[in-house]
Amino acid sequence: MDNNIEFQEPEEELFEHHRFEVPKGQAFLRIDKYLMQLIPNATRNKIQQAATNGDIYVNDVPVKSNYKVKPFDVVRVLLTHPPFENRIDPEDIPLDIVYEDADLLVINKPPGLVVHPGHGNYTGTLVNALAFHFDNLPLNSSERPGLVHRIDKNTSGLLVVAKTEAAMTHLAKQFEDKTSEREYIALVWGNVKEDEGTIVGNIARHVKDRMQMAVFPEGDQGKHAVTHYKVLERFGYVTLISCKLETGRTHQIRVHLKYIGHTLFNDERYGGDLILKGTTFTKYKQFIDNCFKTLPRQALHAKTLGFEHPTTKEFMSFDTEIPQDLKECIEKWRNYSKSNAAEEEES
CATH class of the missing domain: 3.30.2350.10 (Pseudouridine synthase)
Incomplete structure (x- = not known):
């Protein structure tokens, strides 16, 4: 294999090297001192450097070396190379x-x-x-x-x-x-203003939370990324869209859509598992909870894929049905939107 051709975003992986749950009787202790007791051959300097790099997490949040662990904390050390x-x-x-x-x-x-x-x-x-x-x-x-x-x-x-x-x-x-073709179906928070558009912005790991990616529009960090989108259906508080990738960066669609203010519906990592648009009515909150139960993940499906066959040179295209969980969630929003429209007409 040509070593100059790289697998998509291998450098963005994070691997769990250590994981500890702080026991019930543990007194408050700086995390660098705590980890020195548990990690073989670790020096305080190396642990402090790991914390500075954002590699040490407590309860999934990066912490500095002066953080004091407390009982039942879950401490993880995440690095970019496999353990x-x-x-x-x-x-x-x-x-x-x-x-x-x-x-x-x-x-x-x-x-x-x-x-x-x-x-x-x-x-x-x-x-x-x-x-x-x-x-x-x-x-x-x-x-x-x-x-x-x-x-x-x-x-x-x-x-x-x-x-x-x-x-x-x-x-x-x-x-x-960028000669392959990929189309995704996504349900996003908010009423997307334009019927279609293009999102351009470099993507790199978030400076504060290494489990997330972020957009750097000035191009000073990260890799060039381009996402084209088109509105398929509007439901008021959410919008069903199609996304075509021109590049393939880690979390590209998820982070690009958040960047333009339309986080994926129920995308826990990027805040889409909260009510980002809509009313404060109890019935609406119950409706959203039901949607989250129906679709317990981010609303994103890689629907089509196209590429040239390596031997025959024929361009091949594949298409899949939208999976049942996403289909049911879309139908809930479709019915909710129609119901709201009918109420507005009556009033």
């Missing part, structure tokens, strides 16, 4: 294979399935499933078998997997050159 050699254990996890031939396969990933090990998810991933169902898949530049690109754990939809070295090289080049 051990990448060993993939095959696991018999079923795959929804949309298409397969000698060169590649296209998978419809369900929500909740992590694509590859990381963030404490070292088993039960798509890569573990691929290792069980297929032998000798080629490795990408991040040593992950078969993966050409990825989608987030709680995003559903289409992924292409390479089965040969030649296919890996050819497909990865298309993603790098």
